[in-house]
Amino acid sequence: MLRTAQIDTATADLTSSPAWRALEKHFLQVKDLKMKDLFAENPRRFSEFSLHFEDILFDYSKNRITQETMQLLFNLAKARRIAEWRDKMFSGKKINNTEDRAALHTALRNRSNTPVYVDGVNVMPKVQAVLDKMEAFSQKVRRGEWRGYSGKKITDIVNIGIGGSDLGPKMVCHALTQYHHERLNIHFLSNVDSSHAESILRGKNELNPETTLFIVASKTFTTQETLRNAQTAKKWFLDWDTTEADIAKHFVAISTNKKEVEAFGINPDNMFEFWDWVGGRYSLWSAIGLSIVLAIGMPRFIELLEGAHAMDQHFQTMPFEKNIPVIMGLLGIWYNNFFDAESSAVLPYDYYLREFPAYLEQTDMESNGKSVDRQGRRIDYSTGSIVWGAEGNNGQHAFYQLIHQGTKLIPTDFIIGAITHAKCNQQHRNILVSNFLAQTEALMIGRSQTETRQQLKAAGVELKDVEEQIPHMVFDGNQPSNSILFKELNPRTLGSLIAMYEHKIFVQGIIWNLNSYDQWGVELGKHLTAKVLEELESGKTIYQHDSSTTGLLEQYRSFKQEKIVKS
């Protein structure tokens, strides 16, 4: 344990490093610069601060930066040895030092198939073998050759998983809805609240057990919520005219834990394997992506992997000055650590990307929400940004108010595709795109008192009638944003987009000297819950709690008791 950390103590002292100090000094000089002035002074600003990657344009010109800012940020990246750490990750070194594991999601999409070694063993043949198994299985289901217990074709697939075993595949399945197999409906069951299971298994939209396939997706196969939901699904299935033997046709598992999969009653032939070097929140590229493969087919899934692989190569080979994930990561550091921005918003102007902010919330915050460094020392600088967001236009009618006129600086990523798959008329798209462009422009230029007055006057408004309202109509502007404009939302582009954010998170983790690949905060919750559950199930008070927890526990019991008495 902690091996990788020990060889790299030189990267520990961030805020006293010359590169950091230079940025602090520079910050004082540029913090009040107005982006609109920078645009006015330099007609080439857009071309100087934007990059193309395949069908993606990344425009970062609407940021509070100058060429010097970027140069100093690149110096920081070099001083923190980003390239060296990047190469360690790609080559299978155990950069997850607290768990003594590699972080090799990039091997899962290594389409050039070059060997990647973990503990001296090339993992690529295993990766390919699982992909082959996923392909064979998905073809049978998609072609209607895999039949349920009564001989019918599968129509519904329920992925049972939580966290990394849910958010990634769910996001991708939603994003690629237009590519789904016509017969197959994909459902995601994650919440242990039985209302979630019921909403899928019972009621108006009740599934048919003859045509439903469950995927139990759990790396550890010990996760309480997933196992509870899987048991509920199994019971539901067995409540019909079925036998234990029929389970083999309706339940498959994705896991690293063969023993527990068998103990649950799933045939190991129906198990799709992955490995401890795949982190949960980075696992959609692995067998955890089975629901995606069933939905869109293996050729499209390969396109997704290829898109990510292309972004991996960009990240590995491009100089920092042209490297999109490096620049995204550095801009995040600039706002988080120098402007003290606490959060950053992701705003996809695409209905099918509506799950993307939730997916990134986990990937980013679980990776970099840490307060000790790799060496276990408490750190004295701000780390992981609070990531949040929602789909474009809807957000405008809700929380954008705070971004425009609140007291906080909130850097934003605006994301949009040029071509839609939807067969609606072009007017929809024109409205959507004009909102996207107008918002980034308005956030940047704002509106001064003088401009407000001029605009009101031009609109024929008597200024004396609105004098009191004018201060409320002023926008400070200077709110930074990145714009990510791609041609269309297809598997390849989506793969690149996801990998771009994964690497941005990696860059920030290295600069902050964090292990971005463990999640001890998640483990604590699992441990605490076990104790309270023991008390709830036994009806006894076993452990000492604080008065609030005890009070809540007692009230819960009393409400439950009243319900039982009444009914």
Ligand code: G6Q
């Ligand atoms: C992700 C986390 C966490 C994990 C879930 C589900 O990186 O580790 O979100 O994915 O707790 O875990 P299992 O896949 O083991 O059920």
